[in-house]
Amino acid sequence: MAIDRIVNNLCVTFSTINGSGSATANNTILRALFRMGIPVSGKNIFPSNIQGLPTWFSIRVSKDGYLGRVAKDDIVVAMNPATIAKELEFLVPGGVILYADDIKLPVMREDIIAYPMPVKKLIKEADVQPGLRDYVANMVYVGVLAQLLGIDLQKIYMALDFHFKGKKKAIDSNFNIVQSAATWAAENLEKRDHYYVEQMNGTEGYVMAEGNAASALGAIFGGVQFIGWYPITPASSLVETMVEYLPRFRKDPDTGKQTYVVVQAEDELAAIGMAIGAGFSGLRSMSSTSGPGLSLMSEYLGLAYYSEVPLVVVDVQRVGPSTGLPTRTAQADITQAYFHSHGDKNFILLLPGSVTECFEFGWRAFDIAERLQTPVIILTDLDLGMNNWMTKEFQYPDQPMDRGKVLWEEELEKILNERNGDWGRYLDIDGDGIPYRTLPGNRHPRSAYFARGTGHDPYGRYSEEPEIWEKGLNRLTQKIETARTLCPQPVIDETSSKIGIISFGSADPAVNEARDLMKAKGLVIDYLRLRSVPFSPLVKEFISKHDVVYVVELNRDGQMRQLLTIDNPELAGRFVSVCHTDGLPLTAEWICGQITTLEGK
Secondary structure (H helix, E strand, C coil): CCCCCCCCCCCEEEEECCCCCCCHHHHHHHHHHHHCHHHHHEEEECCCCEEEEEEEEEEEEEECCCCCCCEEEEEEEEECCCHHHHHHHHHHEEEEEECCCCCCCCCCCCCCCEEEHHHHHHHHHHCHHHHHHHHHHHHHHHHHHHHHHCCCHHHHHHHHHHHCCCHHHHHHHHHHHHHHHHHHHHCCCCCCCCEEECCEEEEEEEEEHHHHHHEEEEHHCCCEEEECCCCCCCCHHHHHHHHHHHHHHEEECCCCCCCCCEEEEHHHHHHHHHHHHHHCCCEEEEEEHHHHHHHHHHHHHHHHHHHCCCCEEEEEEEEEECCCECCCCCCCCCHHHHHCCCCCCCCEEECCHHHHHHHHHHHHHHHHHHHHHEEEEEEHHHHHHHCEEEECCCCCCCCCCCCCCCCCCHHHHHHHHHCCCCCCCCCCCCCCCCCCCCCCCCCCCCCCCCCCCECCCCCCCCCCCCCHHHHHHHHHHHHHHHHHCCCCCCCEEECCCEEEEEEEHHHHHHHHHHHHHHHHHHCCCEEEEEEHHHHCCHHHHHHHHCCCCEECCCCCCCCCCCCCCHHHHHHHHHHEEEEECCCCCHHHHHHHHHHHHCCCC
């Protein structure tokens, strides 16, 4: 009896031990599939220790381009005896388990297919150095899986070439094991499952990249000059990528000197303090961190807000509070970031929903920060930041840098002449809430000022006068209102439905797939994806058109729904929170199940 073929539509999870070198094998398969033109995404679930605990890597293969997480696996590659019983629970009926044959299987399910792999035997026959055997052993499952699914071995070789940067000895030693394992599988395993992959043309114009790398490159092409940072999971790889690429892209061609500074500070307090100082000096300045680090930066960011110093902070969110789950994902820093620091203030948030937008917002954030003279916080998360995504090729910034209202000697002299000598650092000359600033190095005798965090008048002079304080604070609010139209606008997909979804960030792939699942059930739902806070006027317009709006987010308390309620109190009754937080990315199946239940479908 012929087995129905399932082609280019599966999820495979690799269960290994942290520190065993499995990342090379997993990413080799991911990149080989991508080179075959098949839409793929990869998600790494790893412990917060260095070595020894279980780790999982899931690859989703989807001919339809769905890249979000799925809750169940079609194929499991089990290399960790400690977790194999649990892996069996997550296999779909008819699923496949590949396992090292020295692992004793628990009671086997009758509705799955098992393929043993002689890992130790093949490694021994390959004459691998003893110290490297545990690392290259993972290449056995690369070869076996390639044979069973039909992954092009030439694409495997190309992926290894990419990983090892052309180092032929390392490439060949790993590929030889892949070939040996594939040959063994062809000669010894009878294929009994229905999963296959085939060449297609679904990746043209795309690249594979992590969000942190994209954010780093975006900042580099946005002209970043100073980075003050302190390492923290899951944000560390962002600045590490900058350190890798800055010497290549940011060196003066005439003098050969670097045009940037990266300082790894002693803690987050020092890092943000340095970044603010650099921003005051006129440099395009930034820091990167995660929730705990952002908490430590609170008072300093309040200083930057009130003294009107532009800078960018990238918060790659993880699960909190406290230390929480450092290597799991969440969207739970929303209210913290927006209301950061004490007193009356609001921060501008940018919410990239793809790796492409991580790159774009990486440079665009500097323009917004300098135009409005205020800190801008980019909120990504571990899922978007540390996982490999298929994403459109990055586009060079399509507009010149916007340095905002900066006065040099001639411009300052012109204003003084036009206004009979009336100029101050915090004076709103144009009526838009944004004053003019001068930078260190300006030689005009009137250019100097105090960037005060204490009460001050429009001329930077210390003041405790009630009217001056309130007027100054209201002027800062005016700048934030300008951000509603200046910042990236929402992406909207509307029909005539009276039901809507609002979501943002890394939840987007799951929401898009969930909408298709619900449409197949006869439930058509409109969608608005937020890309910035404060909210565009288009958000209120969208809410007003719908009787119910489901706000989908990856946190416990519906933090984005809270902000939407504050901004639209008269429409608050239309919001329904669809929120969840277990450290894992949302799935389309979960979103679909929640909304269809609420709709009575």
